[in-house]
Amino acid sequence: MNDQPRSRPRNSDGKGGGKPYRRPKKDPVRILAFEALRAVDERDAYANLVLPPLLRKAREGGNFDGRDAALATELVYGTLRRQGTYDAIIAACIDRPLREVDPPVLDVLALGAHQLLGTRIPSHAAVSASVELARVVLGDGRARFVNAVLRKIAAQDLDGWLEKVAPPYDDDAEDHLAIVHSHPRWVVSALWDALGGGRAGIEDLLEADNERPEVTLVARPGRSTTDELMDALGEEGALPGRWSPYAVRMAEGGEPGALEAVKDGRAGVQDEGSQLVAVALANAPIEGRDERWLDGCAGPGGKAALLAALAARRGAALLASEKQPHRARLVERALAGNPGPYQVIAADGTRPPWREGSFDRVLMDVPCSGLGALRRRPEARWRRRPEDLEGFAPLQRGLLREALSAVRVGGVVGYATCSPHLAETRIVVEDVLKGRGGAPVEAEWIDVRPLMPGVAGLGEGPDVQLWPHLHGTDAMYLALLRRTA
Numbered sequence: 001m002n003d004q005p006r007s008r009p010r011n012s013d014g015k016g017g018g019k020p021y022r023r024p025k026k027d028p029v030r031i032l033a034f035e036a037l038r039a040v041d042e043r044d045a046y047a048n049l050v051l052p053p054l055l056r057k058a059r060e061g062g063n064f065d066g067r068d069a070a071l072a073t074e075l076v077y078g079t080l081r082r083q084g085t086y087d088a089i090i091a092a093c094i095d096r097p098l099r100e101v102d103p104p105v106l107d108v109l110a111l112g113a114h115q116l117l118g119t120r121i122p123s124h125a126a127v128s129a130s131v132e133l134a135r136v137v138l139g140d141g142r143a144r145f146v147n148a149v150l151r152k153i154a155a156q157d158l159d160g161w162l163e164k165v166a167p168p169y170d171d172d173a174e175d176h177l178a179i180v181h182s183h184p185r186w187v188v189s190a191l192w193d194a195l196g197g198g199r200a201g202i203e204d205l206l207e208a209d210n211e212r213p214e215v216t217l218v219a220r221p222g223r224s225t226t227d228e229l230m231d232a233l234g235e236e237g238a239l240p241g242r243w244s245p246y247a248v249r250m251a252e253g254g255e256p257g258a259l260e261a262v263k264d265g266r267a268g269v270q271d272e273g274s275q276l277v278a279v280a281l282a283n284a285p286i287e288g289r290d291e292r293w294l295d296g297c298a299g300p301g302g303k304a305a306l307l308a309a310l311a312a313r314r315g316a317a318l319l320a321s322e323k324q325p326h327r328a329r330l331v332e333r334a335l336a337g338n339p340g341p342y343q344v345i346a347a348d349g350t351r352p353p354w355r356e357g358s359f360d361r362v363l364m365d366v367p368c369s370g371l372g373a374l375r376r377r378p379e380a381r382w383r384r385r386p387e388d389l390e391g392f393a394p395l396q397r398g399l400l401r402e403a404l405s406a407v408r409v410g411g412v413v414g415y416a417t418c419s420p421h422l423a424e425t426r427i428v429v430e431d432v433l434k435g436r437g438g439a440p441v442e443a444e445w446i447d448v449r450p451l452m453p454g455v456a457g458l459g460e461g462p463d464v465q466l467w468p469h470l471h472g473t474d475a476m477y478l479a480l481l482r483r484t485a
Contacts, residue, residue, distance in 0.1 A: 312340020
């Protein structure tokens with residue numbers, strides 16, 4: 001295939017024959033979606049960080065309204081979530097290995113495939129718009145290739161293609177689920193191990209990973225209330241939280257930053273699972289003083305802000321520590337205006353500046369694979385590799401050991417992570433308590449389930465794993481430990 005644009009035919013005036021050359025139509029919505037996908041691919045950026053400034057710039061330029069922004073957002077996130085499925089379908093429509101197709105061409109094809117198979121856009125409009133996009137960003141030669149491939153894809157609906165490209169479930173269950181639900185096979189296997197059960201549960205989880213998550217707000221206690229947020233959003237724009245007493249869900253989407261309480265820092269955007277982790281740690285029973293709290297991995301500051309507000313109501317002080325200085329500044333911003341005493345420092349939690357036994361409550365929300373937040377960061381599923389877990393393992397164990405050292409005898413440590421992978425959750429806690437890789441730690445499990453009242457499906461305890469398909473939250477894990485000696 002010749003990827004270079006051919007010379008333009010002359011006008012039909014008796015001198016050259018053929019149709020006159022027509023310049024491609026520039027569609028700002030699809031061009032913006034393409035730019036976002038290129039940033040994700042080329043710079044390893046995350047869509048939730050790339051897309052907002054692109055949308056803001058487009059709005060400021062005029063001729064880009066709320067419907068345009070909604071379509072661009074759907075095109076970007078829908079394409080990223082279904083990338084594995086669309087790649088398999090595209091591969092079935094071309095005569096070369098997928099790796100030999102230039103990434104920008106694949107991005108245009110995937111955008112087109114999503115419009116054809118994942119939206120209600122009519123087929124002819126989806127193909128036409130994608131070809132026009134290809135002419136603008138790739139050139140006429142490659143646009144012809146895009147046109148040919150998308151016309152093949154348009155010949156069948158999604159179910160028809162899945163019958164073709166996915167192996168039968170009975171022949172290879174994990175590969176079938178990986179293609180149908182657009183997750184890497186190793187992620188399917190890991191999630192299935194963590195979830196347990198049969199086919200229905202894992203399919204529900206994988207489907208939930210491909211759904212757009214709700215925007216959930218937190219009313220920071222003592223600074224805002226759920227009633228204030230509900231009133232600001234209006235009856236049609238707000239729903240109460242499912243589990244957290246401080247949560248409000250935005251029913252119609254919208255821009256949370258436009259709310260006065262969010263602008264002032266009295267409220268914030270925070271997944272309900274993240275809220276439950278902070279509330280459970282704050283409410284865990286301890287004996288004796290309850291004056292000094294620590295968030296040992298505080299960036300970007302959501303849990304720290306909620307903990308600081310809860311601590312202030314009891315007269316306790318929070319120390320929020322974050323290793324990366326730029327993330328520590330985000331924590332400072334999140335905590336600004338908190339009525340009670342707090343301090344934010346940039347420090348390495350594996351080599352902390354505080355003394356042993358300094359704190360009554362400690363939260364250690366450790367760095368992890370992020371497999372629990374695939375709804376929000378769908379591109380993460382394609383970036384992570386099984387070997388990444390080996391890199392996190394020493395850090396996670398080291399941070400938990402230091403957390404148990406930082407808390408006084410009788411105090412409580414919360415080990416949290418936004419991953420359901422067993423190698424990042426219960427196995428880490430068991431290894432530290434049993435002294436694998438270091439000295440054993442004298443601590444006992446606390447049953448988390450009574451500290452999340454009303455939340456169903458929490459398993460046998462004492463630790464808790466939340467799930468998108470069961471709880472509508474990110475897949476947050478929490479273990480609570482009381483230091484005994």
